Amino acid sequence: MNLTIARTHLDGMVTFLTVAEYRGFRAAARHLGITPSAVSQAIRGLEERIGAPLFSRTTRSVRLTEAGERLLAHARPAVDMLTAGLDAASGLGGEITGRLRINMPRPIVPLLVNRLLPGFLDAHPNVELELVGDDRPIDIVEEGFDAGIRLGNFIQIDMVAMWLTPPERFVVVGSPAFFREHGRPASPYDLQNFRCILLRQSVRALDHWQFVVDGKRITVGVAGPLVINDVDGCVRSALRGVGLFQLPHSIVMSHLERGDLQTVLEPYYEEVPGLSLYYPSRSQSLPKLRAFVDFATRQMRRPFRPDDYLPTTAP
Numbered sequence: 028m029n030l031t032i033a034r035t036h037l038d039g040m041v042t043f044l045t046v047a048e049y050r051g052f053r054a055a056a057r058h059l060g061i062t063p064s065a066v067s068q069a070i071r072g073l074e075e076r077i078g079a080p081l082f083s084r085t086t087r088s089v090r091l092t093e094a095g096e097r098l099l100a101h102a103r104p105a106v107d108m109l110t111a112g113l114d115a116a117s118g119l120g121g122e123i124t125g126r127l128r129i130n131m132p133r134p135i136v137p138l139l140v141n142r143l144l145p146g147f148l149d150a151h152p153n154v155e156l157e158l159v160g161d162d163r164p165i166d167i168v169e170e171g172f173d174a175g176i177r178l179g180n181f182i183q184i185d186m187v188a189m190w191l192t193p194p195e196r197f198v199v200v201g202s203p204a205f206f207r208e209h210g211r212p213a214s215p216y217d218l219q220n221f222r223c224i225l226l227r228q229s230v231r232a233l234d235h236w237q238f239v240v241d242g243k244r245i246t247v248g249v250a251g252p253l254v255i256n257d258v259d260g261c262v263r264s265a266l267r268g269v270g271l272f273q274l275p276h277s278i279v280m281s282h283l284e285r286g287d288l289q290t291v292l293e294p295y296y297e298e299v300p301g302l303s304l305y306y307p308s309r310s311q312s313l314p315k316l317r318a319f320v321d322f323a324t325r326q327m328r329r330p331f332r333p334d335d336y337l338p339t340t341a342p
Contacts (some may be wrong), residue, residue: 038072043081043095044103045058045059079094080095128157134278138277141335143327147323178299179301187305191304195276195331196298197296202265202287202288203286209221215245221271223251223272224265224272225261226274234248238295239295251270262274
């Protein structure tokens with residue numbers, strides 16, 4: 028861990044973030060409870076240390092320069108994480124109780140159930156856990172959720188995010204019967220001549236699949252006779268030989284192990300970030316959410332297994 032950063036590098040950062048948020052020196056001064064001249068002095072000192080202006084100021088407006096935009100992009104997540112850590116440390120004595128609402132894509136609900144239950148509820152009997160499967164991209168704050176779980180590259184930048192599962196590949200699968208009848212695509216571009224199963228998310232069907240060819244990401248348009256708004260329905264259709272389907276490898280590990288499904292185009296798969304748990308920075312102060320974050324990160328950060336998405340047998 029590198030702790031060699033000088034204190035002077037941090038002087039003025041809170042003032043900078045406040046001016047960036049309120050888009051004005053006077054508004055930032057009112058929020059911080061200091062004078063506008065003190066705000067100007069703090070920003071001027073920070074700009075001198077950085078060696079570049081952070082704000083473009085006129086009599087009517089204040090806006091970030093390119094240097095200011097770059098600093099903001101890196102500083103805001105860091106400050107959010109520091110704030111979350113301070114909140115977590117200061118609130119250890121809080122009672123772990125109440126309803127905890129977690130939003131996630133529907134396909135991963137079985138994964139959460141298999142890895143976290145009943146262990147979490149046994150450890151925290153006063154928590155009512157509500158797991159909501161929803162494939163829509165939503166604002167978790169606006170819709171009343173404490174946290175959300177999504178692929179790492181689909182998370183809002185103003186959230187605190189913690190990775191849960193390893194990166195994995197998006198694979199293309201089909202049934203042995205389908206390949207016997209229709210053959211196998213040799214390259215991603217061949218998919219345009221094959222029947223594919225499309226997943227509908229929100230208002231559109233995912234009719235473009237991504238691959239990596241010669242080190243470059245490409246997108247291939249696909250079509251098929253079937254569109255379903257449910258991943259499990261798409262997998263069942265692939266098992267029936269309806270067509271090819273693309274999805275995360277972990278979801279179909281059990282079918283691949285048994286030979287019910289087979290993969291094609293392996294050299295061209297794109298690796299994507301794993302699942303991340305995310306939440307507004309101030310929510311971390313809630314004891315129930317801290318407890319869930321701690322438990323989930325312990326239980327989820329292991330390699331996938333074929334039984335992760337299968338129904339569990341009763342003990």
